[in-house]
Amino acid sequence: MTRYAAFLRGIMPSNPNMRNDRLRAVVEGLGFDGVGSVLSSGNIVFGCAQTDPAELEDKIQAALRAELGIGGGTIVRARDELRALVDSDPFADLTHGRGSYLTATFLKQPMPGPLATAPPELAAAVRVVRYDVPARAVLSVIDNTSAETSKYMGWVEQVYGKDITTRTWLTVHKVLAKL
Incomplete structure (x- = not known):
C-alpha cells in the first residue's frame, strides 16, 4: 500500500463543509486507509493500493464535489515524492x-x-x-x-x-x- 497526501485547493475552514472531519469522511468513504488531516487548510493523508495519482485526484475531487460541493481542485503526491523533495x-x-x-x-x-x-x-x-x-x-x-x-x-x-x-x-x- 502506498501513502499519499491530497492537497485540496480553496479550502476555507470557516465553511462547515470544508472542515477536516467532513473532508476526512469523504476520503474514508472512498475506501482509503489511515485517513488523516494536517492543519485546517485542506491537507489529507491516506493510504491505498492504487498507484495512479491522476486517477486518485479525479476520484477524490469528484467525491468532494458530489458530497460537499467543493470544486476547488485536488493534487496528490506520494510520500516518496514528498520525501525526495x-x-x-x-x-x-x-x-x-x-x-x-x-x-x-x-x-x-x-x-x-x-x-x-x-x-x-x-x-x-x-x-x-x-x-x-x-x-x-x-x-x-x-x-x-x-x-x-x-x-x-x-x-x-x-x-x-x-x-x-x-x-x-x-x-x-x-x-x-x-x-
Whole structure:
C-alpha cells in the first residue's frame, strides 16, 4: 500500500463543509486507509493500493464535489515524492519566518515551459528558487514584509494556471511527518 497526501485547493475552514472531519469522511468513504488531516487548510493523508495519482485526484475531487460541493481542485503526491523533495533541501540555509515564507506550489501537470522568474513589480518580494520535476513543485521565497506580496498568487495562477495549490514549507514538512 502506498501513502499519499491530497492537497485540496480553496479550502476555507470557516465553511462547515470544508472542515477536516467532513473532508476526512469523504476520503474514508472512498475506501482509503489511515485517513488523516494536517492543519485546517485542506491537507489529507491516506493510504491505498492504487498507484495512479491522476486517477486518485479525479476520484477524490469528484467525491468532494458530489458530497460537499467543493470544486476547488485536488493534487496528490506520494510520500516518496514528498520525501525526495524535502531531502533535496531546496531552501538550504534559509529559514521560514514571519517575514520570509518558504513555499511550494504544486502543479497538477508538469510545468509547460521554462521556469518563470517574478516580474519586475514582484522582484523585491518574490524569489523563485527552482522547479522540482518529480514533485512538480515550484519553490519560492516570499517576503511577507512587502506590500507587493499580495500579488504573488495572482501572478502564479497567471503563469501556471489554476490547477495548482501552494503550501508553506512548514506545512509540507508536517504533511510528510503524518504520512
